[in-house]
Amino acid sequence: MRLTVLLKLAMRSVGRNTRRSALTSLAMVLGLALLVFSRSLAEGAYDKMIDSGVRMGSGHIAIQAPEYLETGKLEHRLEAGVVRLASEVANDVLRESLLSWAPRLSVNGLASSTTAAVPVRIEGVDPELERAFSDIEDKLQDGRYLEAGDRLHAYIGTELAQRLDVQVGNRFVLTAQTSTGDVEGQLVRVAGIFQTGIPEVDQSLIHIPIDTAREWLHTPGATSTLAFLLKESELTDIGVETLQLKLENERQIRVLGWRESSPELAAAIRLDSTGNYIFHSILLAIIALAILNAIMISVLGRRREFGVLQAMGLTGVETGFYVFLEGLFLTVVSGVAGISAGLLFTWGFFRDGLDFSIFMEDGLEFGGQIMEPIIIPHFSVEQLLISTFVVVTIGIISSLYPALRASKLDVAEAMKFEQ
Amino acid sequence: MKTAVRTTNLWKIYPQEPDPVEAVRGISTEIETGDFVAMAGPSGSGKTTMLNMIGGLTRPSRGQIWIGDREITEMSDKDLAQLRLERIGFVFQSYNLLPVLTALENAEFTLLLSGVPKDERRKKVLELFDKIGLSGLEDRKPGKLSGGQQQRVAVARAVVANPALILADEPTANLDSKASTDLLDVMERLNQDHGTTFLFSTHDPRVMERSRRLITLVDGQIESDERRNHSSVSP
Ligand SMILES: Nc1ncnc2c1ncn2[C@@H]1O[C@H](COP(=O)(O)OP(=O)(O)OP(=O)(O)O)[C@@H](O)[C@H]1O
């Protein structure tokens, strides 16, 4: 019964001390809005990083021979039968969550023209599958990307083209050690030239049709990597687990998640999220101080009010509880306002993405991956729940000390002071 | 006559460097139920300390205090709070009201704490407001009331639950003479109509004038204690 009186009084206090409540809310709104904004942006940035990272790399999930990740050698490949089995199982298991997939047969070799010979990484790809999978076609500078039915075509980077001194339509020779152990050459013609902005890629990556590669390397039906792109990167772990379980008995097969197959990308994200974590902790600490400050000030300035309450028959504990409730209400009200403002702000202005291209000219290189300079904020319910939880916790903690002080108030002393 | 308040050999010594302050030094006195008592004396003579001890806000260093038939110096803080709620009304010099509540809400607050139903609360407060000239001001916040009106709301709040005793520490100190007179009128009327015991401190000779008993303190002791014959109040 008295609890309801205290509750009512506390709500009144928050509702009627409008200026104080507004100021606290403002601090919370700014802090939380910034928090929600930067969190969802960070999440969005990770999505982006992972997405472009895995598209350039070997997808969210990769199926390879067990040693391939370490060696990268042609001899550690999946043979035709295994490829058929694995792609069947994977397409079946991942069906719901699969966006696209691509087979790749890769080998290290040499690209030679009349001008120069340059060490390169040659990837045999299925043009149709690959263009749906990677975004390398978007980096086109000249000519075109590979197409179905292409035989002797190659898609190369700008720097490689320069060093070989070739242009679209020109021919050059690829040489590599084939599966028989002999070094053999393959004549190709430049179909298109791309530029990613990453020097290592632009000077060494070559795409050729996978059938051409298989014939040249005498590895019919083989691939180095079966790469799978999922609709959401969150689906990776469950996908990997299911596949591992299904393919348990296939000794020649290894199933990897993107964190394993692209360790640099995983490390980059980990590093960045640590930075974010610190930033967000500081932000929360500032919010906590603002609330503590608001409650403290209100308590210090209201000793007479608490004195009157106790002279009327409220106990010290009840007075403390009143202050506690008030702090809690203040936190909840301004917390909800803050989180909503953050969401509205982020969603209202940036739901279609935030363009960072004014800050960087040719996209952003991050941990060896290129990133489009447009980030779409990612709202996660989990993040929101955590933020709300943290805010309420802050409110509780910040209210405890003022409440304790109010409960220990010396009424006679408090009534002496003019307000 | 029944006793509303009785103190025996009451002392209050504030520990303070270099010398402790003896604010109240062995006061023994009785206040009768229904009396209208003023406490006077120079500044620092111990008036506030006495009132606070009687109201259970300050614990005495020595001696006993009875409110009715209950000895309060050994009571727990919780019991003291309950005692104040049920039997004692306080009126301070100023800022008696909760700023976030209206005049009416302030006046009914002790009833609210005691769990009196809303209709009954409203009825009592409205009657009281009518009697003491506050009708029409029910919905005003304290900030929008004059000092005299605020003090009358405070008195209304103190008496509304029918306590046995009202303790008022210089209730007219911040009021001009007209407002002081009005407040005294209100207190007197409530004293007569409800039989509520009033014990108030004051520096104002005109207020002392209107008491039925005047206790004068000097240096924490009773210097004089006189019954006054009041023309307007005949027992
Ligand atoms: N908390 C305290 N600590 C130390 N001394 C105190 C304390 N409270 C009051 N005193 C001292 O006790 C004495 C009596 O104070 P009290 O407030 O009771 O006087 P008073 O008669 O109400 O004075 P006034 O008319 O100015 O209100 C004074 O000397 C005062 O300084």
Ligand SMILES: [Mg+2]
């Ligand atoms: Mg005093």
